[in-house]
Amino acid sequence: MRAGDLYVAGTDRACPEDPVRLTFTAEDGLSNGLAEYLAQEEMGRAHGTWWSPDGSLVAYAEVDERHIPIYRIPHPGSDGPNGGAYEDHRYPFAGAANARVRLGVVQADGGDTVWMRFGPSGGEVAKEYLARVHWLPGGALAAEVVTREQKRLDLYRFDVTTGEGAVLHSETAEPWVRLHDDFRALGTIGELTGFCWSSERSGWRHLEVRNADGSFRHALTSGEWAVDKLEAVDEERGLVWFTAARDEATEKHLYRVSLDGGEVTRLTTDPGVHEVVCGRTLRAFVDTHSSLVRPPHLTLCSLEDGRALRTVYDRTDPRVSELELDPPELVRLPATDGTELNGLVFHRGDVEGRAGPGPLVVTVYGGPSVQLAQNSWRSTAMLRSQALARLGCTVIVADGRGSARRGLVFEAPIRHLTGHVEVDDQVAAVRWAVAEGLADPRRVAVNGWSYGGYMSLMCLSRAPDTFR
Numbered sequence: 001m002r003a004g005d006l007y008v009a010g011t012d013r014a015c016p017e018d019p020v021r022l023t024f025t026a027e028d029g030l031s032n033g034l035a036e037y038l039a040q041e042e043m044g045r046a047h048g049t050w051w052s053p054d055g056s057l058v059a060y061a062e063v064d065e066r067h068i069p070i071y072r073i074p075h076p077g078s079d080g081p082n083g084g085a086y087e088d089h090r091y092p093f094a095g096a097a098n099a100r101v102r103l104g105v106v107q108a109d110g111g112d113t114v115w116m117r118f119g120p121s122g123g124e125v126a127k128e129y130l131a132r133v134h135w136l137p138g139g140a141l142a143a144e145v146v147t148r149e150q151k152r153l154d155l156y157r158f159d160v161t162t163g164e165g166a167v168l169h170s171e172t173a174e175p176w177v178r179l180h181d182d183f184r185a186l187g188t189i190g191e192l193t194g195f196c197w198s199s200e201r202s203g204w205r206h207l208e209v210r211n212a213d214g215s216f217r218h219a220l221t222s223g224e225w226a227v228d229k230l231e232a233v234d235e236e237r238g239l240v241w242f243t244a245a246r247d248e249a250t251e252k253h254l255y256r257v258s259l260d261g262g263e264v265t266r267l268t269t270d271p272g273v274h275e276v277v278c279g280r281t282l283r284a285f286v287d288t289h290s291s292l293v294r295p296p297h298l299t300l301c302s303l304e305d306g307r308a309l310r311t312v313y314d315r316t317d318p319r320v321s322e323l324e325l326d327p328p329e330l331v332r333l334p335a336t337d338g339t340e341l342n343g344l345v346f347h348r349g350d351v352e353g354r355a356g357p358g359p360l361v362v363t364v365y366g367g368p369s370v371q372l373a374q375n376s377w378r379s380t381a382m383l384r385s386q387a388l389a390r391l392g393c394t395v396i397v398a399d400g401r402g403s404a405r406r407g408l409v410f411e412a413p414i415r416h417l418t419g420h421v422e423v424d425d426q427v428a429a430v431r432w433a434v435a436e437g438l439a440d441p442r443r444v445a446v447n448g449w450s451y452g453g454y455m456s457l458m459c460l461s462r463a464p465d466t467f468r
Helices: 037-042 318-323 383-390 408-414 421-435 451-462
Strands: 030-032 049-051 057-064 070-074 086-090 100-107 129-135 141-146 152-158 165-172 184-188 191-199 206-211 216-219 227-234 239-244 253-258 273-278 284-291 294-302 308-313 329-334 340-346 358-363 394-399 439-447
Touching: 037 129, 049 129, 057 129, 100 129, 100 141, 184 227, 191 227, 206 227, 227 273, 239 273, 253 273, 329 421, 340 383, 340 421, 358 383, 358 421, 383 394, 394 421, 408 421, 421 439, 421 451, 439 451
Parallel strands: 358 394, 358 439
Antiparallel strands: 030 057, 049 057, 057 100, 070 086, 129 141, 141 152, 152 165, 184 191, 191 206, 206 216, 227 239, 239 253, 273 284, 284 294, 294 308, 329 340, 340 394
16 A cells, blocks of 8 residues: 555565556545545454455455545643644534445456446446455455445345345344454455355354355354354364353354254363464464463463363463552342343452441443453453452452343343443442442442543443442
8 A cells, every 4th residue: 555555565585577557546635455444443344355265366456535624633731833743534414425435346457457447327426335355265355335324234145246236135233233354255266156154144143154155054053152262263173262151141152063064062171261262284373372360371282182282381470469450240130120140349458447348339341242241350440440359349340231241132122222231230230239238329439431431421420329
């Protein structure tokens, strides 16, 4: 990428050729090969180029933001003329125009771009959101497009020589369709025979296999628990690995299931949260494991049975013992409608001259895609909560309805009603703490970041009798 246009350069230092320029249209507000703001910030797509498996073609996003007004962000307090430094961005405000995005394919050695055509009218501009792009066996291209109201996701298949596209599969759901990274193409180099996919149609994210034409073949997982991520697929051996909250919503573990479906086998055994990276040969994985009582450590493990093969990193940082962190207690408490919520309690330390229930601080996030109450070291290392507990406050963290890893049925109540159900659940957490003798109801504070900052303000405004 140079000045908004796309180039290809050789990786061999002995190669004397200059980089090959692939696009020639960039100007202020129009770029090639970059992800637009919404894709990066809200859809988890950080890039805008996709190499074909054989390296002969490059798919790329053309982003046209010329119609979007510039929004200036000043840097208060910085040195410089006219009051200091600033940034100018073309920012798509809610309800206003978004970037116009086209998906093109060009030869890696240069040439004319073939534009992929979306929808029944065959338009080149993805009028909604271009969320994901995948190369398929046989040389076709696939793209996932989400409507602006986020209730429908279309999986397109394109002929890269003509740009003609057809919808392979459409996913619709209430109250929304959530993006994922669980697409895996199946088949030989020359032919697509099917693909792995995940869906929340049941209210819980589960894995399934679909045929090459997009029709449903069979489910891989089911039940009232949510898959976190499809980690790997070994088509030759007929095995699929995934992480999930299958046994406990406050933990994450690695599981295996046959590509034909059937019994699910858990591979990680130690309680806590396991973040995994599977090796390319699909014989081993690196497991980053932590819990409330154990900082992260890395182990190389077998993908066959989960057994440890080698310790990669397990060194204790001396600062951990110096901080004398007390792990919080994992608790369950009832929401206003009786739904069981997961929470953490940082118990107040012994403070001289103080007896009985002390002040309570509620730490909250409360919005989609985040879970704070986990059996993980991250929960123990909430240093502000640790400090407040040491100063004589009880700190409680409650993941109310709307927060992550409890399924779509748990998150859905906040749609078009943010700041209501979530506030009710934080009030319920305070009442539980008071009933347990953990808090003085006359001294309750609330704090949070991002969505939790919004939640703090909503708690103060909607429940002033609870939050002082």
